[in-house]
Amino acid sequence: MGVSALAQSPTYGIGRTPTPEEVRAWDISISSTGEELPPGHGTAKDGAQVYRAKGCAGCHGAAGVGASAPNLKSKDPTNPDVWARGRILPLRAPFATVVWDYINRGMPLNREGTLTADEVYALTAYLLFINDVIPEDQVLDAQSLPKVKMPIGDKYASLPDWKPRTPRLKGYPY
């Protein structure tokens, strides 16, 4: 679409260039390849402790089910249709990095952004373990996390390219 043709010198000269450290500190967007993941590591055993220590059970339940906040473990874990196992983040996320990114941004309630990288790796490992995605002793870090094979696989719909001034879905009655 010729986006490269837009590359040009600045017109207004307004705005400051951030330092690489500044960008790294702000950049909490983790891609499926995990290139932005910080150093650190954790296992499901560590995660079980963090889960208790940080009060996760208060909203998500001691076993990750049946409490006031969204379930973290499927009530129908053996259903061959992963979609039918429920809207469970550590099951439905196509990449383990999505789970890491979600916890890192959004948890715990009212103390967002206070978890260390080790704690986020550990919690991610714990949630993946209780859903039978990884073994209890698997160490998750910046290298291993993006390699975790998620149960949903590629069984989710990809988004069609969006183009300006174009209907959303051909054949839809509008």
Place this chain on the structure above:
Amino acid sequence: MGSKRTARREFLKSSAALAGGFTLGSVAPALGAQQAETHPTHPSTPMIKGDKDEIAYGGRSKYETAVRISHPVGGRPSPDQFGLTFHIATPLQDSVGVITPSSLHYVATTRGAFKPDIDPKEHRLMIHGLVDRPLVFTMEDLKRLPSVTRLHFIECAGNRSSRRATNVQETHGMTSCAEWTGVLLSTLLKECGLKGSAKWFVAEGAEEVKGASSMPIAKAMDDCIVAYGMNGEAVRPQNGYPLRLMVPGFEGIFHTKYLRRIKVVDQYYMNYNDFGHLDQDAKVAALAYQIGPKSVITFPSGGQQLPGKGFYEISGLAWSGGGAIKSVEVSTDGGKKWNKAEFRGTPQRMAHTRFAYGWSWDGNQTELLSRCTDDLGQIQPTREQIAKYWNKPYEATFSVPGLDNSIQPWRIASDGSVTNGNA
């Protein structure tokens, strides 16, 4: 205007057809026959002394009582306990024109009534990723750059009619329209210099959960606005103060509030909000992002009461994520005959458009409907058409998959009461 004359002729024709030979001429005596009210010729109006607050920042009349309500009906109370979404809907039934007052703009949040307390002097917007020059902008920087001011609606993807809904606030109140002022995102991205590999961008807010969404870079270069102004003043805190990303025509959640960072990337990032957009069905996924053509009659609408037969100007709102509204039709007989409505104001791209249609009610039970067509030629569908598309039986319990832009029927009973035709 020619179109106005045409609409007028059609109105005269349709009212004649409807009321069995009724014309405006014969309506007038009927109105004149209403019971006369007695008013003193020189009433003494009580005067209210203005107080300091009202002089500084005026308020509305104490007789005006339109307020937002939680959505959906019986929704969670505020503040939300668990960091889940909390929604409040606009009282469209009391709206006039196309601008939603900022105080009545719909709100969807991640944390109930809480909102971040952001000092605009400290606020920064960082743009980085696949750009030649990452840049950090202060609010002062942004206000030096060339600005745009545009009317745009924002609508929540969960804005849908249901059998339980009794009025238009409950069926359609999760859409609002405001005048937004800011810098085009394309201006900022050109200043940074997009790399050829740029395909997507992630927009992120500064609130507690740092909510983030992935969007196509083509949208960023088309019409997104980094907005600091709303309805002539700073964006309100509930709507993203001090900076909100406007993504015209996209589902509300993409209009990132408290915007603090834009990262240009080469793939769909699936950060936070994107997880909720994962779909199993490719067709449902394709329906997401861009909102379809949609309209609703706001007067007369559910819960209102027609005092008697005679003339009414039917009034409503139409909008589309695909562009500007091209035409609106109104049916006053349950969809048998469709009549061209007039616009009140000029339709603008991805903005609420006010339409009107003169109607002479004969006092019989009927159903009022509106449908719109946008400038892509997309026509708002009925629920029946949508059910057919999904190969689902069309019955009262049918729920529209994806975004619901179906036609809303309002039932008029012979006693003048108005109820939800989907109920």
